[in-house]
Amino acid sequence: MMKFTGILKTFNFLKNVSYRRYSCARKLVLGIETSCDDTGAAVVDENGIILGEGFESQMKIHLDNGGVIPHIAVHFHKENIKSVVSSALENSKINLEDVTAIAVTTKPGLKGSLLVGVTYAKQLAEISKKPLIPVHHMEAHALTARLLHDIQFPFICLLASGGHCQLTLVKGVDEFLLLGDSMHNSPGEVLDKIARRLKLQNLPECYEMSGGQAIDYMARKGDPTAFNFPLSMTQYRDCNFSFSGFVSYSMTTIAREEEKYDVAADGVIPSVHDFCASLLQGYAVHFSHRILRAFAFCEQENLIASHQRSLVFSGGVACNAYIRTALEHLCTSTLNAKFFVPSPKLCTDNGIMIAWNGMEKLKANIDILLYTENLVPDPDCPLGVDMRSSVRKASIKMKSPRLEMKVKEDLMRSSS
Numbered sequence: 001m002m003k004f005t006g007i008l009k010t011f012n013f014l015k016n017v018s019y020r021r022y023s024c025a026r027k028l029v030l031g032i033e034t035s036c037d038d039t040g041a042a043v044v045d046e047n048g049i050i051l052g053e054g055f056e057s058q059m060k061i062h063l064d065n066g067g068v069i070p071h072i073a074v075h076f077h078k079e080n081i082k083s084v085v086s087s088a089l090e091n092s093k094i095n096l097e098d099v100t101a102i103a104v105t106t107k108p109g110l111k112g113s114l115l116v117g118v119t120y121a122k123q124l125a126e127i128s129k130k131p132l133i134p135v136h137h138m139e140a141h142a143l144t145a146r147l148l149h150d151i152q153f154p155f156i157c158l159l160a161s162g163g164h165c166q167l168t169l170v171k172g173v174d175e176f177l178l179l180g181d182s183m184h185n186s187p188g189e190v191l192d193k194i195a196r197r198l199k200l201q202n203l204p205e206c207y208e209m210s211g212g213q214a215i216d217y218m219a220r221k222g223d224p225t226a227f228n229f230p231l232s233m234t235q236y237r238d239c240n241f242s243f244s245g246f247v248s249y250s251m252t253t254i255a256r257e258e259e260k261y262d263v264a265a266d267g268v269i270p271s272v273h274d275f276c277a278s279l280l281q282g283y284a285v286h287f288s289h290r291i292l293r294a295f296a297f298c299e300q301e302n303l304i305a306s307h308q309r310s311l312v313f314s315g316g317v318a319c320n321a322y323i324r325t326a327l328e329h330l331c332t333s334t335l336n337a338k339f340f341v342p343s344p345k346l347c348t349d350n351g352i353m354i355a356w357n358g359m360e361k362l363k364a365n366i367d368i369l370l371y372t373e374n375l376v377p378d379p380d381c382p383l384g385v386d387m388r389s390s391v392r393k394a395s396i397k398m399k400s401p402r403l404e405m406k407v408k409e410d411l412m413r414s415s416s
Contacts (some may be wrong), residue, residue: 031355034117035109040351041088052091103358107381114377160317162188176384180239222277229282284326309337
């Protein structure tokens with residue numbers, strides 16, 4: 001018995017020595033994401049190398065229901081979380097014991113969805129005796145581009161998705177100044193609503209696409225000057241966003257076009273390509289108008305230097321080719337700024353961005369929790385320090401940029 005005990009102690013000692021050598025050579029973070037309807041997990045190292053990931057999407061399920069149904073999302077998160085995390089570890093060719101820390105989305109998002117990820121991450125942390133790193137979902141989106149590019153702080157970031165639209169100055173890993181926010185509906189939510197009204201899902205080529213994807217696809221053959229979407233909130237000299245005007249104009253115009261062409265109940269208007277292109281042109285101008293003011297405000301307040309301008313575009317809406325091209329053109333032709341956007345895969349919710357945000361925090365020694373019992377989700381947590389009133393007080397007047405022709409030329413060139 002004593003001999004066996006001695007062997008076991010030796011084995012544990014060698015295992016610990018081996019692990020210490022491994023962890024000194026390479027830090028690894030496991031990230032877990034369940035803020036809305038996608039279950040994601042991934043492992044990254046300190047150099048930004050993605051070792052492996054696991055992912056399960058609920059998009060088609062919720063697409064058939066006309067939007068995300070919270071209790072359905074929670075059900076599938078519970079079903080998928082274990083296999084998704086296991087896949088991330090297996091694809092990374094490591095064990096849970098090999099990771100340095102576990103990062104998990106704790107805010108903001110759907111409370112039930114967040115709770116699934118947080119609960120599972122806490123269990124893993126307890127089992128493995130690894131520290132836990134809480135991650136703000138929107139901060140993770142903002143920092144994802146640094147996984148791919150050498151982007152120095154500070155930089156301005158536009159975060160646009162199905163649930164948010166925020167403009168922020170990113171000063172550091174955990175230093176965010178909120179310059180603008182969506183006052184009404186989010187841009188992704190509005191695109192989905194308009195896509196349903198256009199009945200794009202009735203088209204075979206758009207059947208399995210989200211609303212935003214379908215509009216982007218249809219816009220590629222359209223004329224962005226065919227319809228004149230009204231400019232939103234130009235009377236306010238701030239960086240806030242409003243997309244309610246896009247909804248009201250779309251509903252009225254689509255109804256008029258259906259009557260004009262006597263479109264069947266399940267049919268799509270003949271001008272759908274032009275309509276979608278014009279809609280995205282309106283989005284691009286609205287975004288650009290606010291971005292120009294954000295740069296002007298930050299330079300006026302000495303928050304950034306004019307020769308160090310960088311814009312990061314992230315979130316689900318950043319997958320949109322038209323808007324992405326428009327903002328790139330704004331940076332090169334007007335702002336003289338560097339433009340960064342993650343690949344479409346990294347723009348939507350995923351475990352990679354959570355793992356990378358965890359790694360950034362680990363390297364900066366920020367939010368590393370050894371005691372996790374009191375860690376709970378925060379579904380309505382704001383982003384950073386709210387500077388919106390200061391932006392409005394600055395009252396900086398901006399002209400709306402003209403983008404459509406150059407953007408159309410760029411898109412045609414890239415698709416040829």
